[in-house]
Amino acid sequence: MIATITLNPSVDICYYMDSFVINDVNRCSNYIKTAGGKGINVSKVLKSLGSEVIATGFLGGSTGSFIEEELLSMSINPSFVKINDATRNCIAVISEGKQTEILETGPQILSKDSKSLMRALENILESGKVKVVAASGSIPEGLGKDYYNELIKIAKKKNVKFVMDTSADYLKESIKVSPFLIKPNINELENFFDIKIKSEQELKKTMQYFKEYDIDMIVVSIGSEGSIALCGDNFYRINIPRVSVKSPVGSGDALVAGMVREIDKDSSYEEILRVGNTCGILNAMNEKTGSIDMRMFDEIYGKVKIEMLK
Numbered sequence: 001m002i003a004t005i006t007l008n009p010s011v012d013i014c015y016y017m018d019s020f021v022i023n024d025v026n027r028c029s030n031y032i033k034t035a036g037g038k039g040i041n042v043s044k045v046l047k048s049l050g051s052e053v054i055a056t057g058f059l060g061g062s063t064g065s066f067i068e069e070e071l072l073s074m075s076i077n078p079s080f081v082k083i084n085d086a087t088r089n090c091i092a093v094i095s096e097g098k099q100t101e102i103l104e105t106g107p108q109i110l111s112k113d114s115k116s117l118m119r120a121l122e123n124i125l126e127s128g129k130v131k132v133v134a135a136s137g138s139i140p141e142g143l144g145k146d147y148y149n150e151l152i153k154i155a156k157k158k159n160v161k162f163v164m165d166t167s168a169d170y171l172k173e174s175i176k177v178s179p180f181l182i183k184p185n186i187n188e189l190e191n192f193f194d195i196k197i198k199s200e201q202e203l204k205k206t207m208q209y210f211k212e213y214d215i216d217m218i219v220v221s222i223g224s225e226g227s228i229a230l231c232g233d234n235f236y237r238i239n240i241p242r243v244s245v246k247s248p249v250g251s252g253d254a255l256v257a258g259m260v261r262e263i264d265k266d267s268s269y270e271e272i273l274r275v276g277n278t279c280g281i282l283n284a285m286n287e288k289t290g291s292i293d294m295r296m297f298d299e300i301y302g303k304v305k306i307e308m309l310k
């Protein structure tokens with residue numbers, strides 16, 4: 001079983017409209033509401049891959065209940081800490097080829113709730129069934145930037161591997177307690193070091209920095225260019241095929257899901273990277289975020305090439 005953590009989930013509402021006029025009433029009959037947040041996207045892809053998933057984090061209010069029901073309908077086990085304030089909405093208006101987004105900040109997390117989540121994670125790991133935890137996304141207000149560190153420490157005490165996908169600010173903190181895998185995308189890596197990376201050589205040099213923090217796998221995703229990884233002492237380039245892209249939103253989450261699935265199976269570094277990138281590509285080929293078409297899996301998997309770099 002795999003556990004995912006989403007600290008600031010959302011009800012994602014997407015309005016599809018022929019026209020969208022500012023300062024006027026806009027009526028919409030074509031819309032969808034889905035459970036969102038990076039960790040939840042990871043959970044959805046893991047489910048498509050056939051993994052058993054337990055999802056945790058914070059949920060509150062009727063929006064929280066909506067997410068819980070959505071997860072149950074997908075056979076993902078929700079095990080969230082219930083908070084008083086309502087889980088946020090994230091709204092996207094898609095009209096005339098443009099996308100306008102309104103992202104609520106989300107609820108403030110109280111100190112008692114932050115402690116409850118630590119206990120919840122301890123309980124989840126108590127049974128010994130979970131071998132990997134994947135935590136994705138930003139940290140909500142009320143919690144310190146180093147909140148993930150507490151969760152990583154809990155997992156490490158139980159010999160559970162911790163996979164971390166978060167932006168530069170939180171990554172700076174969490175590397176101090178050595179998660180098993182980190183997955184910045186190239187922009188996040190540039191923000192981390194406040195530099196512009198111009199060549200593969202420079203990229204490799206920057207990635208070396210993380211080795212002193214004893215992180216097993218450093219995977220930098222580069223959108224349609226695939227990924228570069230530093231696993232153990234070796235660098236790998238993951239070359240991916242050109243595909244017809246519908247929406248790359250959530251491809252990083254799909255990449256994490258594929259890797260986590262293989263880490264759970266004790267697969268080789270090559271296999272972890274190959275399945276991960278296959279899932280990232282499949283997500284980009286799909287309109288829906290956190291959704292992959294398993295019928296295409298073998299074909300895409302066959303076209304992902306892993307090369308060990310000198």
Ligand code: ADP
Pocket residue numbers: 184185186220221222223224225226227240241243245248249250251252253255276277278279280281284
């Ligand atoms: P993030 O969503 O975190 O920014 P990326 O955009 O780098 O992550 O995507 C993660 C992975 O998904 C990439 O390494 C690649 O394997 C795949 N991917 C992303 N965008 C595309 C694309 N346009 N075409 C094919 N594959 C893609």
